Amino acid sequence: MIYDQARYTEGDKHEPLLSEKDTTTVEVGGTDSPLPDDLTRDDLTLPGLSEPELARHYTRLSQMNWSIDSGPYPLGSCTMKYNPKFTEDVAADPNAAIHPDRSADSAQGNLGLLYGLQEYLAAIGGMDAVTLQPPAGAAGEFTGILVAKAYHDHHDNDRSEVIIPASAHGTNFATAAMAGYDVVELTADEDGRVDLEALKAAVSEETAALMLTNPNTVGLFERDIVEIAETVHDAGGLLYYDGANLNALLGRGRPGDMGFDIMHYNVHKTFATPHGGGGPGAGPVGVVDDLAAFLPSPRIEKTDDGEFERFEPDHTIGKVHGFSGNWLVLIKAYAYIARLGDDGLADASAKAVLNANYLADQLELAVPYGPFHHEFAATAGDRDAADVAKRMLDFGVHPPTTKWPEMVPEAMLTEPTEIESKRTLDRLAEAFNNAYSDTDEAIETAPSRTTASRIDQVSAARTPRLSWQALDDE
Amino acid sequence: MTQTDGSPFAPHTDAETAAMLESIGVDTEADLFDIPAEVAFDGEFGIESRSEQEIRGELRRLFARNDDLTEFMGRGHYSHYVPSIVDHLSDRAEFLTSYTQYQPEITQGFLQALFEYQSMLVELTGLPVANCSMYDGATALAEAALLADRVRQTSGHRILVPEFLRDGKRSVLENYVDGAGLVVDAYPMDDGNVDREALVDLADEETAMIYAENPTVRGTIEEGLTEIGTIASDTEALFCLGSDLVALSLLQEPASVGADVVVGEADVLGLSTSYGMGLGIFATRDAFLRQVPGRLVGVGEDSDDRRAYTLTLQTREQHIRKERATSNICTNQAWVALRAAMHIASHGPDGLVDLAEDCVRDAAALADRVDRIAGYQAPVHDRHHFREFVVRSDQPADRVATALEAEGFAVHAIADHLLQICITETNAHATDELIAALQEAA
């Protein structure tokens, strides 16, 4: 299949910037102003365009953008699944668009939704209590580690280290550091999983937590999870579950049953809320009973007579978001979970794993580690994975995540999710194989059919130009 | 529906599933899972699958349990009318269902929109670097404090914030800076604005950052920003200013008063009331470019020598720098930033200034009307106001707020005898009724 992306080329650029279509300066202040001039700015310069002009501008920009509704988007670790349209309509309910400072009495609908989602997520993760406040996965990690810290502090147990496998998401390391912990990096064993002996050597009375993704970032289930949990718990540490790969486990394994004490859910991955070009997501956090008292405030409970109330957990860490997190995203997640139910959720994971295995089977690229679940890391071998990926763009598919994790050389981390049909997977495999076996020149100069051809990242970084004002200054 | 018991969004027919299993060389889907029996889950969540139509009905009924109140509420989350064009264009699936722009050649559209958003923030703040979003105003403030810690010239570990700061915002700040060993202290306010004499006494070499808001959370417009900026620079502390996109359109340009970082609520445009969902502003000076948290879109060229956009300076970020990253943020609020940019563009500079001026005029006019009701004094602070103001009520504030709720209005009760009322174009039509209800509750 051939794909040609839209282009609106004018000389040395594509669609002009808004500022190149119009720049209007208005004077601010003066006699008609409600404020004295020393409290106002002097003027304001922005584009002043009509609605039809804006409609065309943004429609054109949208046509120059790939999306899950455009075609396959198998970015490993990102779980780009279809975002059901009806969830948008549900979230757009004007009755749900209320202020966060509303009294509980007058906000029973919103509190009811939040309560319902807390319950759903607790059941899915095998957790006892859930907060919906963290606005993204990394914010969930940070919340979870703060909860762990508060728990240790509460027991006069000052600990300084968080253990993280080398192949973990970068957010894990950054999160632990932000919370004030030293990071202890754990190298994998030959099978690509946690090296139990290395873990035993790493844990100590300084261990606050082990952060673990399971299945890990090349799709492998940590088979020794029970022993891993024992090792961490015996040292007095807590076990943290990074929910990025939960789409592999729905209905077949619950972090709570594996010994995890804390977990975050990436609802924009597992529960199909749209990624919006980089967000918003939501990163609810679930914990076991012992940790519930430390969760952010408020949480929602249901009274015996069916009313919903906000309450402050006894030893709450306070807040991790100014209000209640990414509300619209939470509505969509609830609607998605309700649509699938028990059987649908289990089937989503089954088909996600089936699709990953089928796709890997069609590839000419080797997959060093297995058995993998919803994603796999193929290796481009002696070819440059980034170049192979650029060539894939010309075949009407988005390429996988490249060059990560580093344990696989020239990695192409691929996660097709459950939404792709066999036919689409065959087409994706064809794109993969064609790009992989193409000539050096073809892959090094690709892509050619996208709006932009290969972008020079180096000059963009050497001379940062981050606004249209910076372009005007040249 | 072609199937009833699986995911409606997995397209596999039984025949296709069988063919795929056979190709892989296993008998069942279960064979593909490598989960030890001792931790495998074979129970039920107890979540019943419902049809799309059922869920829409269920949630319509659930949200109808929210009382239908006309809200005069603000304090960090505001309601401005969002024109239909914003919904229709931002909801285009090419925007809504795309991912972070890791392959810029095929995502030029979103990158350009984010670049335009950054540029609008540069204009509004006067600062040359703006990122393409933080989660909300509270987390943006917290990230600013962490930036101050990284770049500070002094030994200071103290972040000074206004006495009047939302509890939630302060709590978020404290949670973020604790790991860096920073402490948060409050400076007093003088009739709603920064008490600059007290601030001079408090600010010392222990201070890493001074945070002020304009307008303040009580709606007052700050009158001593330049002086606050000087206090900060005299102590070699960073000056962080909190604001929002509408206020920035009218009030003093942050760069002109010496602000080093601007944070705040960008969601006032593009999102309207959404139970506190946010979009955090983050803008700063060139000198701190490499310390900026979050994503930055820059301009480069493609191999045809045409202008192209790309995420840039990514070595600051967690996926490369790991525990030494400027922040752990990954997923952000990109789509909300897209909406804010669309909303700014649909107003244009005239429309934005008009909107902001109305925020001043309408607040003053409503405060004046409230003040004329026996039993209320407004505004409590003798300042200019933006959108909102504090009211002293003879009756306990809680009782007034509850009585207003019964009449169909929501306002803030912020202290025993203090109410706070916020007015914008979305509730201005109901001021007569609000005044009547306040009279009733006096």
Next chain:
Amino acid sequence: MSFDVPDAFRYLESHEWTTTDDPARIGITDFAQDELGDVVFVELPAVGDEIEAGSAFGVVESIKAVSDLYAPISGEVTAVNEDLFDQPELVNDDPFGDGWMLEVEPSDDAFDDLLSAEAYREQIT
């Protein structure tokens, strides 16, 4: 692929080089610049700062990687190659020449502990 390794210089296993002059010049090797790819940013100490052998004194960045720079010797920084701030590509183009990073007044005779060109060449092949 063969990399330039000047005989007269001394080396660290972490791919920094130093001359044995006073002041000594410090930079990163041809091998290091090749591993990094296109250098886009270099962060260096200021003149007057002290650097300590074996400790990080700065950072070099490419598009997708960040590397600490380790000091081969201890001493006070007497000059910084400011050209690198505008032209970080000099590190790629001429790592042992125009791509130099610091000049340092060596505080002791620490050159002996460093790798010879021969030993470093062995390490990278």
